[in-house]
Amino acid sequence: MSRHVTQRLLQISDPHLFADPEGDLLGQRTRLTLEGVLNLARANSGAADRVLLTGDLSQDASPAAYRYLADRCGRLGLPCHALPGNHDDPAEMARSLDASPIDMPHEVDCGPWRLILLDSTLAGREGGHLAAGSLRRLAATLAARPQAPTLVFLHHQPVPVGSPWLDEIGLNNPEDLFALLDHQPQVRGLVFGHIHQDFSAERNGVALLGAPSTCIQFRPGSQDFALDAATPGYRWLELHPDGRIDTGIERSADYPDPLDLSGAGY
Numbered sequence: 001m002s003r004h005v006t007q008r009l010l011q012i013s014d015p016h017l018f019a020d021p022e023g024d025l026l027g028q029r030t031r032l033t034l035e036g037v038l039n040l041a042r043a044n045s046g047a048a049d050r051v052l053l054t055g056d057l058s059q060d061a062s063p064a065a066y067r068y069l070a071d072r073c074g075r076l077g078l079p080c081h082a083l084p085g086n087h088d089d090p091a092e093m094a095r096s097l098d099a100s101p102i103d104m105p106h107e108v109d110c111g112p113w114r115l116i117l118l119d120s121t122l123a124g125r126e127g128g129h130l131a132a133g134s135l136r137r138l139a140a141t142l143a144a145r146p147q148a149p150t151l152v153f154l155h156h157q158p159v160p161v162g163s164p165w166l167d168e169i170g171l172n173n174p175e176d177l178f179a180l181l182d183h184q185p186q187v188r189g190l191v192f193g194h195i196h197q198d199f200s201a202e203r204n205g206v207a208l209l210g211a212p213s214t215c216i217q218f219r220p221g222s223q224d225f226a227l228d229a230a231t232p233g234y235r236w237l238e239l240h241p242d243g244r245i246d247t248g249i250e251r252s253a254d255y256p257d258p259l260d261l262s263g264a265g266y
């Protein structure tokens with residue numbers, strides 16, 4: 001029956017958690033900002049079906065940070081799927097989340113839809129890359145259910161978002177990804193984190209969707225690193241059985257700690 005109903009997803013991205021419960025990113029305690037966003041998600045999206053965590057789960061790649069996230073997400077009572085970002089250690093993340101409420105699947109069937117999760121991280125680098133093996137697996141996964149409307153999730157943005165400092169550390173081989181997707185009309189959207197801001201565009205009928213972080217926000221259109229006064233948030237997606245997507249952003253009312261916009265990096 002679930003094949004015929006709209007699937008509702010929550011994209012929760014870039015929480016940048018620390019082992020230290022008081023750990024902060026430019027003055028914002030990231031456990032508190034995450035808590036605010038999860039409370040909002042719980043209040044607004046009681047009917048959600050699953051949660052996608054699109055990387056930078058931890059700032060210090062510590063087991064304690066990952067376990068904290070698993071505990072908090074577990075309280076949502078929904079399936080939670082994660083992929084790593086440049087601040088994560090994918091191996092430590094997998095170890096720490098093993099047998100937790102958060103899994104790290106390559107693909108998930110979700111009613112008529114298929115969700116595919118890619119690891120775009122490069123060890124020791126801020127920017128991203130899709131390895132040949134990941135692209136081969138993506139092609140094989142798409143070929144296995146060619147009629148299924150599909151969303152592809154990854155951490156790094158595959159297109160410029162208009163912020164030169166951020167675009168220098170986006171996905172460095174988007175042409176390889178698009179060469180594959182251009183022959184796969186079943187892919188309806190690419191959904192990513194990393195940019196800490198709302199972003200929405202379209203390429204050849206494929207939705208390109210970025211999300212706020214659950215902590216600090218980057219100023220849209222800025223040449224250099226700059227914080228934005230927009231508050232932490234998440235993206236919701238409604239995946240309809242006919243392949244259409246409705247989506248939007250919800251944000252917390254405010255920051256738990258005073259916001260200092262003068263931060264020059266993170």
Ligand SMILES: [Fe+2]
Pocket residue numbers: 014016055056085194195196213
């Ligand atoms: Fe991030």
